[in-house]
Amino acid sequence: MSIEREHAAYDFAYxxxxxxxxxxxxxxxxxxxxxxxxxxxxxxxxxxxxxxDLHMGHAEAYALGDVIARYWIQKGFNVMHPIGWxxxxxPAENAAIKRNEDPRIWTYENIATQKASMRRYxxxxxxxxxxxxxxxxxxxxxxxxxxxxxxxxxxxxxxSAVNWCPGCQTVLANEQxxxxxxERCDSAVTKKKLNQxxxxxxxxxxxxxxxxxxxxxxxxxxxxxxxxxxxxxSQGANVQFVIEGRTEPVTIYTTRPDTLYGATFMVVAAxxxxxxELAHGTPVEAEFNSYLEQIKAASDIDRLATDRPKSGxxxxxxxxxxxxxxxxxxWASDYVLADYGTGAIMAVPAHDQRDLDFAKAMxxxxxxxxxxxxxxxxxTGIATTGDGKIVNSGxxxxxxxxxxxxxxxxxxxxxxxxxxxxxxxxRDWLVSRQRYWGTPIPIVHCEKxxxxxxxxxxxxxxxxxxxxxxxxxxxxxxxxxxxxxxNTKCPKCAxxxxxxxxxxxxxxxxxxxxxxxxxxxxxxEPFNRAEIDTWLPVDQYVGGVTHAILHLLxxxxxxxxxxxxxxxxxxEPFTRLLNQGMVVMDGSAMSxxxxxxxxxxxxxxxxxxxxxxxxxxxxxPPEDDVDWADVSPSGSVKFLSRAWRLSGDVTxxxxxxxxxxxxxxxxxxxxxxxxxxxxxxxxxxxxxIARVMELVNATRKAIDSxxxxxxxxxxxxxxxxxxxxxxxAPFTAEEMxxxxxxxxxxxxxxxxxxxxxxxxxxxxxxxxxINGKIVDRMNVSPSISEAEFEAAAxxxxxxxxxxxxxxxxxxxxRAPKLVNIVL
Numbered sequence: 001m002s003i004e005r006e007h008a009a010y011d012f013a014y015x016x017x018x019x020x021x022x023x024x025x026x027x028x029x030x031x032x033x034x035x036x037x038x039x040x041x042x043x044x045x046x047x048x049x050x051x052x053d054l055h056m057g058h059a060e061a062y063a064l065g066d067v068i069a070r071y072w073i074q075k076g077f078n079v080m081h082p083i084g085w086x087x088x089x090x091p092a093e094n095a096a097i098k099r100n101e102d103p104r105i106w107t108y109e110n111i112a113t114q115k116a117s118m119r120r121y122x123x124x125x126x127x128x129x130x131x132x133x134x135x136x137x138x139x140x141x142x143x144x145x146x147x148x149x150x151x152x153x154x155x156x157x158x159x160s161a162v163n164w165c166p167g168c169q170t171v172l173a174n175e176q177x178x179x180x181x182x183e184r185c186d187s188a189v190t191k192k193k194l195n196q197x198x199x200x201x202x203x204x205x206x207x208x209x210x211x212x213x214x215x216x217x218x219x220x221x222x223x224x225x226x227x228x229x230x231x232x233x234s235q236g237a238n239v240q241f242v243i244e245g246r247t248e249p250v251t252i253y254t255t256r257p258d259t260l261y262g263a264t265f266m267v268v269a270a271x272x273x274x275x276x277e278l279a280h281g282t283p284v285e286a287e288f289n290s291y292l293e294q295i296k297a298a299s300d301i302d303r304l305a306t307d308r309p310k311s312g313x314x315x316x317x318x319x320x321x322x323x324x325x326x327x328x329x330x331w332a333s334d335y336v337l338a339d340y341g342t343g344a345i346m347a348v349p350a351h352d353q354r355d356l357d358f359a360k361a362m363x364x365x366x367x368x369x370x371x372x373x374x375x376x377x378x379x380t381g382i383a384t385t386g387d388g389k390i391v392n393s394g395x396x397x398x399x400x401x402x403x404x405x406x407x408x409x410x411x412x413x414x415x416x417x418x419x420x421x422x423x424x425x426x427r428d429w430l431v432s433r434q435r436y437w438g439t440p441i442p443i444v445h446c447e448k449x450x451x452x453x454x455x456x457x458x459x460x461x462x463x464x465x466x467x468x469x470x471x472x473x474x475x476x477x478x479x480x481x482x483x484x485x486x487n488t489k490c491p492k493c494a495x496x497x498x499x500x501x502x503x504x505x506x507x508x509x510x511x512x513x514x515x516x517x518x519x520x521x522x523x524x525e526p527f528n529r530a531e532i533d534t535w536l537p538v539d540q541y542v543g544g545v546t547h548a549i550l551h552l553l554x555x556x557x558x559x560x561x562x563x564x565x566x567x568x569x570x571x572e573p574f575t576r577l578l579n580q581g582m583v584v585m586d587g588s589a590m591s592x593x594x595x596x597x598x599x600x601x602x603x604x605x606x607x608x609x610x611x612x613x614x615x616x617x618x619x620x621p622p623e624d625d626v627d628w629a630d631v632s633p634s635g636s637v638k639f640l641s642r643a644w645r646l647s648g649d650v651t652x653x654x655x656x657x658x659x660x661x662x663x664x665x666x667x668x669x670x671x672x673x674x675x676x677x678x679x680x681x682x683x684x685x686x687x688x689i690a691r692v693m694e695l696v697n698a699t700r701k702a703i704d705s706x707x708x709x710x711x712x713x714x715x716x717x718x719x720x721x722x723x724x725x726x727x728x729a730p731f732t733a734e735e736m737x738x739x740x741x742x743x744x745x746x747x748x749x750x751x752x753x754x755x756x757x758x759x760x761x762x763x764x765x766x767x768x769x770i771n772g773k774i775v776d777r778m779n780v781s782p783s784i785s786e787a788e789f790e791a792a793a794x795x796x797x798x799x800x801x802x803x804x805x806x807x808x809x810x811x812x813x814r815a816p817k818l819v820n821i822v823l
Contacts, residue, residue, distance in 0.1 A: 010641040012608030015731045019744070020119065028745040029073070029124045031080040032518075038078035042535045043069040044514055044574075046543030046551075047084045050110035051091050054117040056583040056590065056600050056628065057544075062123050063613040063728065064580050064622050064685065065542040069124045070727045071680045074751040080535055082517040083118065083125040085111050087134035089506045090168060090184060093437040093471055102466040103437040107134055117600075121609055122730045124747065129520045133509035134437070138516065140460030141526035142508055143442040145558075147453040150443070154200045154561065155431075157451070161271050161338065162430065164192035169474060170434045171196065180297045191271060191296040197441060197502065199429040201557045208426075208556055209233055211571055219577040220623070223548040230549050232425025237409050239346070239418040241266065241319040243278070243330070250274065250319065253341035253423045256348065257412070258404035261393035262369035263328060263346040266319045267312070267358065270295055270332040272343035278315045278330060288313050288332060295334040303334045310335060310358040321346075322417040323408070324394070333358060341423055353383040369393050370401070429554065431505045436463070436471050436478040438503030446490035446497040455491050461499075477501040511554040512562075514538055514573060533569060541574035545623075548579070578683055581625035583616075590628075598628050610729035611636035617728045618689045640732045643696050643725060646718045647736035651709045654741040661713025662706065663758075668698045669717040670758040676724050677751065685728075692724045715740070720752055768793050769820040770802050780816045789815040 031040075045065035048058060069081035087107050096103035111132060118125065131138050149155040163172040167187030176182065177189045201208075209231045212224050236255035243250055252266075268275045270292055279288035291313045295303070302308060312333030319328045328346070335354055336345050349359035350368045356377055359366055366378040372388035374380075387401040395411075396404045412418030432441070440461050442454035454461050464485040471478045479501040480486060490497040518531035537559075552574070559573040582589065585596035603612050614636040619626045658666065672695040679688035699717040703709050719740055726733035726746045737746040763779040766789070776798040780789060790813040793799060799821065810822040 010644045010732075012610060012637070012640075012731065015735050016120070016122075016609055019731055019734050020122075022744055023122075026745050028747045029069075029079075029081060029126050030128060031078055031126045033078075036078045038076055040535060041072045041077040041079050041539045042537075043072065043079055043081045043540045044517075044538045044542070045081075045083065046541070046547060047086050047510070047513065048114060049086050049089060049091070050107055050114055052110055053113050054121070054600055056598055056603075059121070059600050059603075059612055060583050060616045060626055061542065061544065061580050062118070062121065063616045064578070066122075066124050066613070067617060067680060067685050067688075067727045068540055068542065068578075070730070070747060071677075071751075073124070073747055074723060074726070074749065075677075076750060079124075080129070080517065081124050081126060082129040082520070083123070083127075084130055084513065084517070084520075085114070085132040085134075086506065086510050086513070087111065087132040088139075088438045088503075088509055090170070090435060090437070093435055094168075094184075096437070096466070097471050103471075104134070104466070107132075107437075120604070121613070124730075129517050131516060131520045133506070133513065136460045136462055137521075137523065138513075139439040139509070141512075141516070142439040142504060143454065143459050143461055144456060144526060145512065146439075146504070146508075147442055147456070148565065149199060149561065150451075150453055152561075152565075154203065155197060156200065157195055157197050159193055159195050160430075161191045161193055162196060163189050164194075165189055171430065171432060177302070180302060188297050194432070196430055196432040197500075197504075199431055199557070201429045201554070202424060202426055204557055204560050205231055205233065205424045205426050207560055207571070208553065211556070211560075214572055215577075218575060220545075220579055223545065223552065223577065223579065226548045227553055230426060230553065234423050236421055236423060237405075237412060237418050238421040239412060240322060241328075241344075241346070242322070244318045244320070244327075246278075250344055251342050252344050252346050253421060254346060255423075256351065256401075256405075257408045257418070258390060258393075258396065258399075258401055259348045259351055259369050260321065260323045260346065260408060261396070262348040262350055262367045263321055263326075264349060264359065264365045264367055265347045266328045266330045267333050267336045267345050267347050267355075268315075268330060269336040269338040269340075269343040270312070270334050272338035274343055275315070275332040278317050279313075279332065282316060284313060284316055288315065291332065298334060300337055303337065306353065308335070310354070310361040312358065312362065314362070322412070322415070329364070331358075331362065339427055340425070349383065350377045351383055351385055353385075356381065356383040367392060429505075429507075429557075431508055432502040433505055434477040435503055436466065436469065438506060439508065440479065441500040441502050441504060443500040444488055444490060444497040445500065446493065446495060448495055449490050449492045449497075452490055452492050452497070458491075477503065479503070507550055507554050510551055511558040514541075514555070515562075515568075527567075529567065536568070537570050537572060538574045540576050540578065542578045542580065544582075545579040552577075578622060580622045583626045583628060585627065586629045587627060603633060607633040607637050608731075610640055610732045614640065614689065614728050617685045620686055622683055622685060639693060639696070640725075640729055642700070643692075643721055644732055644736055644739075646696065646699055646703070646721065647739040649703050649709045650715045650718050650740060652712050652715045654715075656712045656715055658712050658716040661716055662702065662711050663713075665698060665702045665707065665711070665713040665717055667758045667761075668695055669713070669720050670754050673720055673724070673752055674754045674759055677754075680727070688724070689728065692721060695721055695724075716752075722746060723749055723751065764816050766793075766816055767818050768796060768799060769818070770799070771823055772820060775799065775802060782816050784816050786813050786815050789813050790819060793819040793821070 069079050073079045092103040092107045095106045163177050165172050165182040165187050167185035182189055234255045237257040238251050238253050240249040240251055279285045312331045315330045315332055317330045319330055321328055347355040349356040349366045351370055369392050370388050371391045372384045372386035374384045377383050390396045390399045390404045409420050442461050444452050446452055464482040469478050469481055486499050488497055488499055515527045518535045519528040522528055555573050560571050562568045563571050585598055590597045611633045615631045615633045619631050672691040675691045676688040702714055722733045722736040734746050761782055764782050766778050766780050768776040776796050790811050808821045812820040
């Protein structure tokens with residue numbers, strides 16, 4: 001009969017209300033105390049945008065980050081686990097317009113709501129380090145950093161065609177354009193020429209690419225590959241093509257100069273200055289302008305899509321191929337981008353699929369110049385991209401790709417018609433935004449002095465009061481209407497000047513925020529170097545894979561710039577990276593319109609914080625999506641209640657000698673501790689929870705039908721369960737800890753030391769295979785010899801029957817785990 005006594009039902013609401021004020025008083029997660037000699041570790045979650053209360057995605061992300069932070073605290077580290085808010089941005093401004101109020105009100109109300117929810121969710125944050133990026137005390141340093149980049153030539157302005165949302169009336173990054181529509185308001189996106197601010201991230205392209213070698217094995221390979229592709233470094237040649245009727249030749253970049261003889265036409269980006277020049281004053285100008293209007297709605301990503309139907313305009317102009325003198329017709333099309341290379345390409349349709357698709361659509365010739373043994377592309381419609389022998393290419397015939405490239409580059413350089421070159425897909429970072437709710441760009445424009453940075457002594461340059469400003473989209477920044485704010489004096493000559501009226505991309509805010517946490521209240525510098533050297537780089541970064549490119553790339557860029565400015569001693573900001581999946585419902589993203597929205601507040605009310613945290617962590621590997629339809633928070637409640645009851649059944653006193661306890665339960669305890677630690681450090685948190693569940697079952701069995709509740713091994717097991725549970729279910733764990741006779745906080749109790757002697761198994765299960773198929777299993781001693789292992793396997797009845805008196809061809813014994821008998 002079970003002696004699991006009838007305790008009062010586990011009341012998660014009571015326990016939550018009980019422990020929160022106690023933890024507030026104890027501050028177990030306060031980091032950086034002067035007398036703290038523990039080794040330091042910096043664990044950081046990507047900070048949230050305050051768009052409302054916490055949702056299910058937040059619940060997953062912060063549960064995972066909390067496991068890591070709490071684990072390293074238990075392992076004896078002084079962990080800094082801070083939080084703040086990425087608080088500038090378009091949603092706040094749109095909400096302010098809708099509600100006719102200052103965006104500060106909406107933003108700070110939501111921050112207060114989220115902060116209260118995070119506290120209820122028992123996140124192990126150091127609340128003394130909180131800041132918001134919309135605080136003037138923070139964005140002052142955004143502005144200071146901007147001026148430093150401006151001094152170094154890394155912040156500059158230029159005219160360029162940008163994605164323009166007529167609904168939001170602002171510039172959009174390529175990633176914010178989905179199927180030609182604005183991701184926020186679904187307006188059709190067009191192109192617009194604007195004078196914009198850029199950060200010269202391209203100066204750091206090689207370092208951003210090469211330094212990824214430091215991150216291999218520490219960041220997900222998927223993220224590293226995405227960044228490599230985004231930077232897109234390639235080696236090739238710049239080749240000069242003369243255009244009939246034009247004085248200056250056009251330089252074209254190609255990664256395959258060995259295929260120059262296969263060029264049958266030229267394509268220029270329809271939205272490039274070159275295309276407009278070539279069409280100007282010709283009979284096709286009207287047709288060209290009409291085409292240009294048609295393609296304005298397409299983002300660069302859409303234009304580069306391989307399945308996009310090819311279109312274009314024959315400009316009735318010709319370029320001369322420098323290697324054979326052939327006249328190549330020039331077309332304008334949207335599948336070439338104006339800012340890639342020189343905005344023009346030599347088209348080799350036999351060996352480039354997009355060129356082939358275009359050639360077929362426009363009935364242009366196709367010439368094979370690389371013999372790969374495949375069928376003729378003009379017949380199959382499939383370009384051949386292999387590295388065969390060069391053909392139909394004059395002196396290059398018979399050469400390999402590498403030899404042909406070397407030969408043609410040498411010829412081009414000798415003739416003054418080209419040279420080896422390197423190119424990148426990466427473009428400079430567009431940081432201008434025509435909105436109010438962002439960091440004002442600290443530049444004044446003076447007719448006499450030009451661009452002049454606001455002096456450090458005048459920072460922060462505060463946003464003008466939103467009261468009286470019309471924040472509705474009008475095609476220019478709302479700041480332009482604040483005439484008293486715009487009109488100012490030049491810091492250099494004291495003459496009349498005007499402030500820049502754009503605000504910064506909010507990615508600027510998040511590109512260095514991790515440096516601010518160690519000295520979040522510092523009023524004299526963006527960060528303190530001594531504190532940075534103590535805590536940085538970040539040991540563990542946790543966040544969604546949606547930020548795999550831009551946020552992470554921009555943060556790496558900022559870190560390298562600050563390293564060059566002698567402000568940092570490291571060049572990579574985040575040592576290890578963990579990406580979590582999404583929380584979905586019935587296989588789809590949650591939304592009101594789909595009718596599958598699950599509210600976190602409802603789940604917490606029904607099941608309690610610990611059950612939701614446990615369910616998130618136990619649902620699967622962190623990088624996988626969590627389908628809430630497949631998750632059982634009610635099952636988590638039952639498990640936590642079962643674990644909690646153990647703490648009431650233990651009858652031995654605190655401090656009892658565990659070594660006198662029943663050996664089999666002690667072995668189960670130490671194995672669980674060892675396996676859970678390994679699983680957490682490997683980001684297999686669900687496996688760690690499974691080990692805890694197994695130990696709960698073993699402990700209950702020991703109490704009910706084994707050594708009994710007085711055995712020291714039962715106390716050891718229950719205390720271990722409480723400590724392991726503290727990573728995911730802190731309220732339950734703390735209540736168990738108190739019932740076991742200990743003072744709070746369990747978060748700092750320390751991970752029990754594992755005894756290696758207790759990890760040695762008495763027996764292990766061996767698998768027996770015949771011709772690779774499992775036929776039996778047997779338990780053997782871990783120390784069994786190869787000969788004994790083989791003999792035992794051959795004596796098994798299932799093996800004897802299978803052999804039928806014959807002698808095996810081979811026996812492969814790998815004691816004590818596997819025997820494979822080959823017949």
